[in-house]
Amino acid sequence: MGLSSRTSPRVPAPIACAAWLSGCAGPQSALDPAGRGAERLAELFWWMAGGAAVVWLAVAALAVYAVRGGARRAGGGAQRALIVWGGAVVPTLVLGALLAYGLSILPGLLASAPPGALRISVTGEQWWWRVRYESPGEAVELANEIRLPAGEPVEFTLRSADVLHSFWIPSLGGKMDMFPGRETRLLLEPTRPGRLRGVCAEYCGESHALMAFDVVVLEKPEFARWLAAQRRPAAVPAGGAAARGGELFGANGCAACHTVRGTGADGVVGPDLTHAGGRLSIAAGTLPPGRAGFGRWLAKTHEVKPGALMPHFGMLPPEDLTALAAYLEALR
Amino acid sequence: MKNAAPEADESLWLLAAAPAIWAAHFLLCYVAAAVWCAKFAGPAGPLAPARRAILALTVLALAGIAVIGRGGWRRCRLPPPPLSREFDTDEDRHRFLGFATFLLSVLSAVATVYAAGAAAFMRDCR
Ligand SMILES: [Cu+2]
Numbered sequence: 372m373g374l375s376s377r378t379s380p381r382v383p384a385p386i387a388c389a390a391w392l393s394g395c396a397g398p399q400s401a402l403d404p405a406g407r408g409a410e411r412l413a414e415l416f417w418w419m420a421g422g423a424a425v426v427w428l429a430v431a432a433l434a435v436y437a438v439r440g441g442a443r444r445a446g447g448g449a450q451r452a453l454i455v456w457g458g459a460v461v462p463t464l465v466l467g468a469l470l471a472y473g474l475s476i477l478p479g480l481l482a483s484a485p486p487g488a489l490r491i492s493v494t495g496e497q498w499w500w501r502v503r504y505e506s507p508g509e510a511v512e513l514a515n516e517i518r519l520p521a522g523e524p525v526e527f528t529l530r531s532a533d534v535l536h537s538f539w540i541p542s543l544g545g546k547m548d549m550f551p552g553r554e555t556r557l558l559l560e561p562t563r564p565g566r567l568r569g570v571c572a573e574y575c576g577e578s579h580a581l582m583a584f585d586v587v588v589l590e591k592p593e594f595a596r597w598l599a600a601q602r603r604p605a606a607v608p609a610g611g612a613a614a615r616g617g618e619l620f621g622a623n624g625c626a627a628c629h630t631v632r633g634t635g636a637d638g639v640v641g642p643d644l645t646h647a648g649g650r651l652s653i654a655a656g657t658l659p660p661g662r663a664g665f666g667r668w669l670a671k672t673h674e675v676k677p678g679a680l681m682p683h684f685g686m687l688p689p690e691d692l693t694a695l696a697a698y699l700e701a702l703r
Numbered sequence: 704m705k706n707a708a709p710e711a712d713e714s715l716w717l718l719a720a721a722p723a724i725w726a727a728h729f730l731l732c733y734v735a736a737a738v739w740c741a742k743f744a745g746p747a748g749p750l751a752p753a754r755r756a757i758l759a760l761t762v763l764a765l766a767g768i769a770v771i772g773r774g775g776w777r778r779c780r781l782p783p784p785p786l787s788r789e790f791d792t793d794e795d796r797h798r799f800l801g802f803a804t805f806l807l808s809v810l811s812a813v814a815t816v817y818a819a820g821a822a823a824f825m826r827d828c829r
Contacts, residue, residue, distance in 0.1 A: 463813050470817060474824040481829040483747060556746075556829070 398586075399568040401541040405588065407560040408544025411476045418472065422465060433457075480545060484526035484558055491517065492528040495536030495549040497575060497680060498582040499642050499655040504598060511602045512630070514642030515655045518587045520594040521564050527557040537573035540586050546572045561588040568656065577678040583656030604633025605645045608701040616698025619691055623684065631702065641681055649703040654679070665696035713796060717775070718804050721768045721811035728764035729818050732757045740828035748828050757822040764815050772808030775801045 395402040404410040484490070487507060494501040502513045505528075517540075519525055529538050531549040538557065539546030542565075547557040571582040589597060608614045617634070620626060626636035632645040647653075651660060657676055658664040668675055669692055672683035684692065739753040740746070778801025 459809075467813075467817070467820075470820055471824075474820055477824060478826060478829075483829070 398566055399541050399570065403542060405561055405563055405565055405567060406540075406543030407562060408480050408558070409542055410562070411480065412545060415473060415476060419469065422469060426465070429457075480558070481556075482558055483556075484524045489520065489523060489525045490528065491525060492530065493517075493538055493549075494530045494532050495538065495571060495575070495582075496532040497534065497678075498571070498578040498676065500582075500584050501532070501642070502584075504601075508598075509602060511598075512643050513601055513646070514644075515652070516585045516587070516650045517569065518589055518594060518597050519559070519561050520591045521561050521588050523591070524558055524560045527559065529555045529557060534575050535573045536571045536575050536582070538569070539572040540567060540569040542567045543586070548573055564588045564590055566651075570656075578676045581655065581657045581676050583652075585651040585656060587651070601646055605631045605702050607634060608698060611697070612694045613697040613701040616694035616696070616701075619687075619695050620698060623687070623691075623695075625695075628681065644699065644702060647702050648700045662693075662696045662700045665699040666692050669695055713793075713800055715800070717771060718800060718807060721771045721804070721808040724764050724767045724771075725811040725814045725818075728760055728815050731760050732818060732822065735760070736822070736828075744828050746828055750822070750825055750827050754822045754825075757819055761815060761819040765812055768808050768812045768815065772805050772812070775804030775806075775808060777801070779805060 397403060401409055402413055402416065404413045489507070490505040492503045492505055494503075500515050500517075502515070502517055504511050504513070527538065527547070529547055529549045530553075531551045533551060535551075536549040537546050538549055540559065543559045543561055544557070547555050549555065565588050567586040567588065569584045569586050571579055573579075575582065607617060620631070620634075620636065626634075626638055628638040628640035629642065629644045630637050630639060632643070636644075648660075652658060653660060653664045653668055654676055658668055669687070670683065670685045672679050672681055672685075684695075687695075735756045736750065736753045739750070739756075740748065744750070744753075779798045780801075
């Protein structure tokens with residue numbers, strides 16, 4: 372961009388404004404919609420913002436007028452009319468119109484997915500996401516990452532295992548709370564491929580801010596290939612440090628909490644790790660992927676994520692940690 | 704009114720009546736929809752019967768509010784315009800309470816319509 376380095380004060384207002392608004396773009400912005408619901412909500416936002424700006428300008432203009440003594444010049448009839456119209460009738464109509472507009476959006480946002488649509492259930496747990504692709508096809512459990520086909524409606528069934536959470540992918544649509552003991556539903560329809568980010572939007576304990584997930588919208592065939600790969604059991608490494616890591620995984624009790632399909636590990640307390648090495652982040656959007664990230668997670672679990680419900684393994688010898696990290700990275 | 708000087712002993716009940724109708728309407732609408740969806744229709748069932756009930760409740764509530772508002776309007780209109788500059792006679796209070804009742808009725812009517820608005824758009828229990 373030409374004006375990036377030296378933005379002179381004489382930059383025309385629309386350009387300055389556009390540059391400023393580009394701050395609203397990105398993988399986690401409701402104002403940069405990548406889904407049907409988010410498009411409706413962004414429209415609603417702009418109407419609301421425009422309406423609020425008009426009201427604010429009118430009030431500010433009236434305040435200036437009043438301070439300048441205009442009210443004294445106006446007769447009693449005009450004052451009364453201003454109060455009745457400006458104070459009661461117009462606000463009622465404006466609010467009524469905005470309410471009707473907002474309500475008219477709702478049924479579309481709450482509709483069910485058509486039969487045969489992709490169904491995913493997500494359970495919020497302190498502080499990660501259990502993700503199950505239910506149908507079509509055989510169900511498969513994953514964690515902390517959701518991939519979706521572009522242009523297809525997807526129905527989410529949302530639950531919580533412990534406290535209140537809220538499931539929100541701002542670029543795709545509105546958020547929906549997750550309640551222990553109750554199911555909620557959310558329909559999302561991504562419109563274009565891209566990498567997005569989802570978050571927990573309801574305070575749920577000390578690491579609430581570290582409870583995010585990656586969202587990747589793929590073209591349909593690519594999505595089908597990805598899901599088929601996720602259904603396959605883990606590609607267990609045959610030799611080297613990674614294979615030794617696999618033994619350590621069993622010996623250190625990881626398998627009591629984690630499942631790695633295709634091995635003996637079938638714990639259900641923590642996230643499924645069958646393809647953990649292929650995820651775009653570690654520990655619910657908290658660390659970058661790769662061996663270093665896994666090593667840090669195992670050694671400094673509670674510095675990385677305060678309160679995380681996994682014991683840390685900082686007491687293991689460094690070569691064991693390296694081997695475990697190599698094993699996890701190989702689980703693609 | 705039978706009392707010779709009704710202005711002398713005024714009650715605040717009428718003032719609170721319109722907002723009370725709004726509150727009752729609000730509560731009943733929610734209860735009607737919640738009971739219908741939870742006990743009869745199911746999570747994706749049709750909302751039609753609850754919507755009819757809400758329509759009936761809304762018409763009733765608006766009628767009640769209209770009656771109260773008309774009473775308030777009469778009270779603030781009937782006596783001649785005030786001459787007193789202090790506005791502290793019984794008539795003034797009567798007029799003031801009437802006016803306040805009228806304004807609260809208008810507000811309650813608007814709030815009742817807003818509350819019922821949701822039922823105008825929602826077709827099922829989702
Ligand atoms: Cu949270």
